[in-house]
Amino acid sequence: MIAVDSLTFQYGKRPVLKSVSFTVRSGEMVALLGPNGVGKSTLFRCLLGFTKHYEGTVRIGGKDIKRLSPQQLAQQVAYIPQSHISTFSYTVLEMVVMGLASSIPKYSVPDKGAYQRALEALTMMALEDYANRQFNQLSGGEQQMILIARALAQHSKVILMDEPTSNLDYGNQLRVLKRVNALKQEGYTIVISSHNPQHALMFSDRVIALHNGRVLAMGEPKTIVDASLIETLYKEPVEMIAIGDERWIKPSLERMSK
Numbered sequence: 001m002i003a004v005d006s007l008t009f010q011y012g013k014r015p016v017l018k019s020v021s022f023t024v025r026s027g028e029m030v031a032l033l034g035p036n037g038v039g040k041s042t043l044f045r046c047l048l049g050f051t052k053h054y055e056g057t058v059r060i061g062g063k064d065i066k067r068l069s070p071q072q073l074a075q076q077v078a079y080i081p082q083s084h085i086s087t088f089s090y091t092v093l094e095m096v097v098m099g100l101a102s103s104i105p106k107y108s109v110p111d112k113g114a115y116q117r118a119l120e121a122l123t124m125m126a127l128e129d130y131a132n133r134q135f136n137q138l139s140g141g142e143q144q145m146i147l148i149a150r151a152l153a154q155h156s157k158v159i160l161m162d163e164p165t166s167n168l169d170y171g172n173q174l175r176v177l178k179r180v181n182a183l184k185q186e187g188y189t190i191v192i193s194s195h196n197p198q199h200a201l202m203f204s205d206r207v208i209a210l211h212n213g214r215v216l217a218m219g220e221p222k223t224i225v226d227a228s229l230i231e232t233l234y235k236e237p238v239e240m241i242a243i244g245d246e247r248w249i250k251p252s253l254e255r256m257s258k
């Protein structure tokens, strides 16, 4: 579904992504791990066609995204940003309708059908009661759920999520992840960047670990996520603990840097 081949990108003279290659199969959930500033959001910007000054190729659904119009790309890929700062006061329903922009002809206003689709997406997330609330008055967790509904309304089969749980409390993190997991069961292809490798262990089919602009490791979480990988990525010692069939990452407090 997604095929990235030798993707190389730099901001000015500063290289960020260095010959990054990977594929994501249809219906797969892939977690993107890597420390602050490694280039996760930059990779998403390339996948979304926001930046085109890269070397290598990005194919989505078999097509080079440089050959797709922004509308065609948006029909394939929905994006859920880290956080959404809305200066204007929109209702939740209006925010979700904005996700449909790619399917609304240029210079036209959304019709009744668009509002209907938006309401259906809110209903799928059991968020229909929020439709008339002001988006910028909602909590971070509620906003994140609405942004997922907006991605659903877009009817794109690929969803890119940039640290969707970063500002959320523990309960909301789990609720968002459970919802993301349900989307995977429904057949969506999901790439989710995360600062919590435990989430990757629990929820993803595969992990891509970025380090110094390159893919350091890629594979099933149970195979590649170990203490050595976590220590290389995050520069703090950890131990892996087995609880039943599950593996948990435990900070190694006595070995931690002061």
Ligand SMILES: Nc1ncnc2c1ncn2[C@@H]1O[C@H](COP(=O)(O)OP(=O)(O)OP(=O)(O)O)[C@@H](O)[C@H]1O
Residues within 6 Å of the ligand: 011, 016, 034, 035, 036, 037, 038, 039, 040, 041, 042, 043
């Ligand atoms: N517009 C820009 N101009 C110049 N440098 C940039 C720009 N955006 C990001 N960078 C730099 O590129 C590198 C990668 O940034 P990016 O936001 O992709 O990292 P990230 O892995 O998403 O980080 P985080 O986990 O902190 O969100 C960083 O060093 C950042 O400072």
